[in-house]
Amino acid sequence: MSETPVYRKIIHIDMDAFYASVEQMDNPALRGKPVAVGGSENRGVVSAASYEARKFGVRSAISGVLAKKYCPEIIFVRPRFDRYKEISGKIHEIFHDYTDMVEPLSLDEAYLDVTQNKKGNPSASLLAQEIRLRILNEVGISASAGISINKFVAKIASDVNKPNGQKTVNPDEVEAFLEELPIRKFYGVGKVTTEKMYQLGIFTGTDLKSKSMEFLEKHFGKSGGFYYNVVRGIHNSEVKSHRITKSVAAENTFDVNLTSEIFMLEQLDAIATTLERRLKKHKISGKTVTLKIKYSDFTQQTRSKTLPYFISDKSLILETVEELLYQERMKDSVRLLGISLNNLNTEEKKAVIVQLKFAF
Numbered sequence: 047m048s049e050t051p052v053y054r055k056i057i058h059i060d061m062d063a064f065y066a067s068v069e070q071m072d073n074p075a076l077r078g079k080p081v082a083v084g085g086s087e088n089r090g091v092v093s094a095a096s097y098e099a100r101k102f103g104v105r106s107a108i109s110g111v112l113a114k115k116y117c118p119e120i121i122f123v124r125p126r127f128d129r130y131k132e133i134s135g136k137i138h139e140i141f142h143d144y145t146d147m148v149e150p151l152s153l154d155e156a157y158l159d160v161t162q163n164k165k166g167n168p169s170a171s172l173l174a175q176e177i178r179l180r181i182l183n184e185v186g187i188s189a190s191a192g193i194s195i196n197k198f199v200a201k202i203a204s205d206v207n208k209p210n211g212q213k214t215v216n217p218d219e220v221e222a223f224l225e226e227l228p229i230r231k232f233y234g235v236g237k238v239t240t241e242k243m244y245q246l247g248i249f250t251g252t253d254l255k256s257k258s259m260e261f262l263e264k265h266f267g268k269s270g271g272f273y274y275n276v277v278r279g280i281h282n283s284e285v286k287s288h289r290i291t292k293s294v295a296a297e298n299t300f301d302v303n304l305t306s307e308i309f310m311l312e313q314l315d316a317i318a319t320t321l322e323r324r325l326k327k328h329k330i331s332g333k334t335v336t337l338k339i340k341y342s343d344f345t346q347q348t349r350s351k352t353l354p355y356f357i358s359d360k361s362l363i364l365e366t367v368e369e370l371l372y373q374e375r376m377k378d379s380v381r382l383l384g385i386s387l388n389n390l391n392t393e394e395k396k397a398v399i400v401q402l403k404f405a406f
Contacts, residue, residue: 053195053217054161054196055161055170055195056160056170056195056199057157057160057173057174057177057191057200058155058156058157058158058191058193058201058203059158059174059181059189059204060155060191060192060204061155061181061187061188061189061190062187062208062210063095063097063100064130064153065093065094065154066081066082066083066094066095066096066123067187068126068129068187069081070096071186072129076121076123079096079098080095080098080117080119080120081096081098081120081121081123082096082099082104082120082122082123083095083124084110084122084123084124085110085113085122086110087110087111087120087122088111089110089111089299089300089301089381090110090299091110092107099117099120103117104116104120130153130154131153133187134154137185137189138156140181140184141156141158143164144173144177145158145160145164147285149285157201158285159284160173171212171214174191178190178212191212191213192204192205192213192215193213193214193215194215195217196281196282196283197281198283199220199279201233202227202232202233203223205231221279224255224278224279225252225255225277226251226252228249229243229249229253229254232251232277235273254273254277258274291390291392292388293387293388293390294321294325294386294387294390295321295387296317296324296384298313298316298317298384299381299382300313300380303379303381304380307371307376310371310380311368311371313383314367314368314371314383314385317384317385321360321386321387322363325358326358330387330390331356331358331387331390332356332357332358332387332388332391333355333356333388333390334351334352334353334389335357335363335370335386336388337384338383338384339376339380339383340380340381340382340383341378341380342379345378349371349373350370351370352389363387367385
């Protein structure tokens with residue numbers, strides 16, 4: 047007599063248009079209207095868009111100019127990250143009422159492992175419903191959820207019934223769910239990879255599943271093994287309640303494009319000050335300094351240098367950034383500059399992950 051397989055119960059909670067929803071909650075005059083957080087009709091990049099704005103094609107990461115073109119009635123709002131962090135903190139307090147196995151991905155989304163939970167409720171779907179209702183009643187904004195046997199499927203599922211909905215993919219439904227899924231909706235498959243897969247005749251999960259491990263590794267390298275496994279519902283990454291910071295960064299988008307390295311250095315000085323403050327607050331240092339440059343035509347360039355020792359002081363960061371700045375001539379005027387520190391003293395060797403199984 048064979049044993050019934052048992053699985054983890056993973057919930058992925060994703061707030062609906064989080065930044066824009068907070069702004070609409072705090073300012074009733076914005077409710078029901080197309081709102082863009084960040085950017086302006088002349089400059090900048092949209093950080094988030096309300097669902098009313100999304101109907102017109104306004105999305106995060108597009109320029110404010112384009113947002114205005116798509117939706118002439120768009121209302122631009124300056125981001126208030128302290129407020130978003132405050133609201134995120136309240137939401138995470140609710141999460142921890144159910145489980146301590148919470149892995150935040152950003153301010154507005156997180157994984158919860160509720161296999162063994164504080165409520166003693168065997169239904170992950172009912173727990174997700176209860177969590178979403180509490181967020182709505184106690185915080186004032188809506189959330190969507192995906193529920194399944196692993197993080198990969200739960201993440202995809204949370205997008206199915208947005209906004210203010212949830213989708214459960216039970217163990218016996220996982221492979222069929224993934225087979226029917228358009229390849230562009232697979233988490234981790236970006237635009238470039240999607241186009242490459244299209245060229246190889248891979249349009250759905252079924253197409254991906256038909257390819258051998260050798261074929262996928264030949265065309266996608268190490269990622270080939272990942273694609274081979276996830277389309278079969280195999281993804282053993284655990285929910286990590288304490289994520290290791292791998293990078294600390296600060297950046298600034300300018301109202302007027304910069305054309306002189308002297309002006310750029312002035313801005314980089316201020317950015318390095320912000321970065322130093324973040325590093326020292328969390329007692330982090332790193333070896334690899336990266337300068338990020340976004341030009342007026344929106345093309346992006348990075349220049350990096352790895353030092354033989356850990357640094358966190360602004361003077362040493364700025365000294366390295368200045369060297370990177372003058373490494374080669376600017377090809378155009380600059381609209382954004384950023385500095386990041388990688389190869390941090392927080393990084394640890396990856397632990398061997400063992401797939402644990404529990405009753406679903």
